[in-house]
Amino acid sequence: MDAQLNSLLKKIETTKSNLFQKDFLLTWEKTYGELETILAVAEALKYLRDNNISARCFDSGLAISQFRDNSTRTRFSFASAANLLGLAVQDLDEGKSQIAHGETVRETSAMISFLSDIIGIRDDMYLGAGNAYMREVGVALDEAFTDGVLPQRPGIVNLQCDIDHPTQSMADLLHLKTVLGSLENLKGKKIAMTWAYSPSYGKPLSVPQGIIGLMTRLGMHVDLAYPEGYGLIPEVVEIAGKQAKESGGSFRIVNSMNEAFDGAHIVYPKSWAPYHVMQRRTELLRKNDHEGLKVLEIECLGNNAKFKSWECTEDNMKLTNEGEALYMHCLPADISGVSCKEGEVNGPVFEKYRVPLYKQAGFKPYIIASMMLTNRFNNPAETLRKLFENKVKRVF
Amino acid sequence: MDAQLNSLLKKIETTKSNLFQKDFLLTWEKTYGELETILAVAEALKYLRDNNISARCFDSGLAISQFRDNSTRTRFSFASAANLLGLAVQDLDEGKSQIAHGETVRETSAMISFLSDIIGIRDDMYLGAGNAYMREVGVALDEAFTDGVLPQRPGIVNLQCDIDHPTQSMADLLHLKTVLGSLENLKGKKIAMTWAYSPSYGKPLSVPQGIIGLMTRLGMHVDLAYPEGYGLIPEVVEIAGKQAKESGGSFRIVNSMNEAFDGAHIVYPKSWAPYHVMQRRTELLRKNDHEGLKVLEIECLGNNAKFKSWECTEDNMKLTNEGEALYMHCLPADISGVSCKEGEVNGPVFEKYRVPLYKQAGFKPYIIASMMLTNRFNNPAETLRKLFENKVKRVF
């Protein structure tokens, strides 16, 4: 067997983890070993794909997707992951369903799950609701399985909620691992997760929260930077602080992009709406208050506009470590002069890092497939080894 | 071979049936033996799935779905069934097609069928139209096959029409068979198919018609109950009467929920719109008469409201056999205090029967898969035996 795959399988076998039949909802609910396992399984799946070896461990089966918000990257990553393992995607489109009839979450959850192996959910519009919805689905599935309604308990993968975006942050981490050579190499490195200006408002908090919630696990120095008033959910910030201490890194909040950039090895400038705005927006959305939403939008855009200087440029990139920090983004970015007049990053910086950014995004299908596989197979190393030994060609 | 599967396969082999290449449109067009075969094949498929044995009898192929009305349960059941057998689902979304251009049913039917094995259709909005549409598609497919346009003649599965809902009623029957141990045990049992109050109008007649059209085949005592004026399609009622006589059961119409519940072993309280209302609604829909539809809705809701007492409650359940009749519903139900203020069933009764109700729904994927398999394979027992003997694992 190839040395690279062998070492990954050994890593998986020797790392304690308890991912089997556990939903993947928040990275900070997983042990460090479990996160390592997700990464290693993802890498092994990528190895199989790159070597034209089929990773189909399902002869048939369904992966349900439920997108309560638009998606390109995650939608295609989910479809790719399902297909890689042999599952067919069935989309739950609430507009074409009977859910509007007042059907309970408990019922819908059971009804879509009779022959389903995985359910992927994106629900990021309402603060306090997305993650809660996933847990409600999870409880319903537990119940239905216990009651003998379901022959299996499908696993849930969080495809972005109001709190975390774990398939994004884990893909980001795999990118960092690949660029730096190992997770160990991340120790002591500085990452700047900073707010950036965007001519839109209401962007979810899940990416910055996902990043500070994950990167503080790795002994990194994590700077969270935003203009005053643009804070994140307090509980997540607290968790980040605690984790930084435990991992031997640090975590602080600053109100200056430049301060965060200073000496950073990695920068992640990205717009988001302030926590308190998302709270107001959630209330207005719930009330269907279109007038109120318009007023809030104007107010917020006006407020955003005060911070147009929060743009990632060649100038502030010079402040970073050797002027060569790795620039990251979950994409699509608001690129000044390309997708908008003034935005999160200027054209030349984006263009300089475009290829690594695209590679970063390319890890997501494998991360999702890894979350699927570890949820369904108790001994992922064995499953992967069998796939390797069977040597069924993906392309004939 | 396992005794359970063996006995199912023997049953299938020794039961005379002629399901091969015949559409499944109305249960009363099928012989008793054919209905038994559908159930046994469904059970055998469930056995394979439960024992992690692949039921893929198609290496590739398409199952086309056409939903002219919303659907969650049936949509996912259809997708599950197709996937179980190895078919990929391709949805015919009329909004994204060229059908609006005035294309004939004959043409569309051929165009979507070149490499298709199964077509599932839901068309329940227009009285006199849904089933007729399916037959029009069927004739077009016959013609196209005879003319050498199609290399195969895809089978049609009725996923609910204006007359019958056979995947529902057959799943309901499989549920009853499972709960009571055998079809024979249904003989002499009383089932109450009764109207129930709902704060909505225009619900299709297909479920009550499907139930009286099927359960009268089994020697049961079938009571159809509704408030005066809420009758079903007369032809279906006539068929039910005839069948009850032939099967040694009985069929009567009563105008009291309590009378129907009295001594019943099974109750199926469910709202529907009166036949004559559906006729008027069909005309208005055809004319796109929004004003007329609004007027009709107000009139009907007002009329419905006179019958709020038609609710399944702990009180009237006491009237049933030992106060313990099996409560059934096609779901989603209008649950008083849960999905609406006042509805078809009160919260405690629904909750008491929630688990069996969900199990009832869980048979639908297998019923649909059985209809697909018996349509495409001349000797379903042999096909199932080969699948068993091949022992390809569904999950690696």
Next chain:
Amino acid sequence: MDAQLNSLLKKIETTKSNLFQKDFLLTWEKTYGELETILAVAEALKYLRDNNISARCFDSGLAISQFRDNSTRTRFSFASAANLLGLAVQDLDEGKSQIAHGETVRETSAMISFLSDIIGIRDDMYLGAGNAYMREVGVALDEAFTDGVLPQRPGIVNLQCDIDHPTQSMADLLHLKTVLGSLENLKGKKIAMTWAYSPSYGKPLSVPQGIIGLMTRLGMHVDLAYPEGYGLIPEVVEIAGKQAKESGGSFRIVNSMNEAFDGAHIVYPKSWAPYHVMQRRTELLRKNDHEGLKVLEIECLGNNAKFKSWECTEDNMKLTNEGEALYMHCLPADISGVSCKEGEVNGPVFEKYRVPLYKQAGFKPYIIASMMLTNRFNNPAETLRKLFENKVKRVF
């Protein structure tokens, strides 16, 4: 091995072609041998399907479809082709994506392609834009592959653009080859590609352009007929003329349906909008000028109405070779008295040719599958031979 398949495989092996990893965008960019190869591979795939031999050369993989305009035939053909080869279809629905956020084509193209093998695109609404868009996607994919972003460079299949409709014209050609026995038999035959009246406006130019761009390759006498003012894109007309000369056929433009029909062996009467109208329409669409579009529509329908005599009827069919020319259409046709009051063809003529028309349409899935297969496999004859020798049954 069966003689028919063997002769097809020999044809493929001995014909020089360079289709591997080349997008299929315009037929006139392909050599004659390449067009022959596409036809022969399509026929071989049809042979396998007709003999219940699996043509799955992919164990897993994705075929992305992007329909920027409605489609039934091509959508189902694409899905059928993908499924035939073992690929799952994933639709890029721009409404459900983040593309509206100003994401670049370069980025979207990479994001949907990480695990994708084929991308099929329909983009025929904007003159000067559809084919250009496909090329922009192609350049982005090249770049992403070169940069190591993508593990493979997915192939692009043009599912209709503003210039050509190659899956249509190639299916049409396979139909002609089948009806006449060989491509050689097309030499010296006359085909009339003529405009016909339709009570709608704004129909794309891609079909007539595709037909004159392909049929002039075969030594045919191609008459393009339209009322004055209904010209096609000048560059395509020029190419047709050049090709006719090279192939030993002829090409001319006439302003009379009868003149084109005179002695024709094949007639293709079909409506389209004049080139200059499509240019104005494109500008108005771009400006979202609904008022201007309405004015243009009224003007065009009025202009169309002057040419109601451009209808294919039993009378003008008598002018064709022995009064028995093969009538062709890409479907759906505007049939007088069936799908509209007055249209492209009258009822009796359409009905007489309905079966061959449907057969014509039935070649499209195989043509698309052939374009997919030749794009992904360097030695298609070897791939097809292995599929034949493996003899995996498509239906168990």
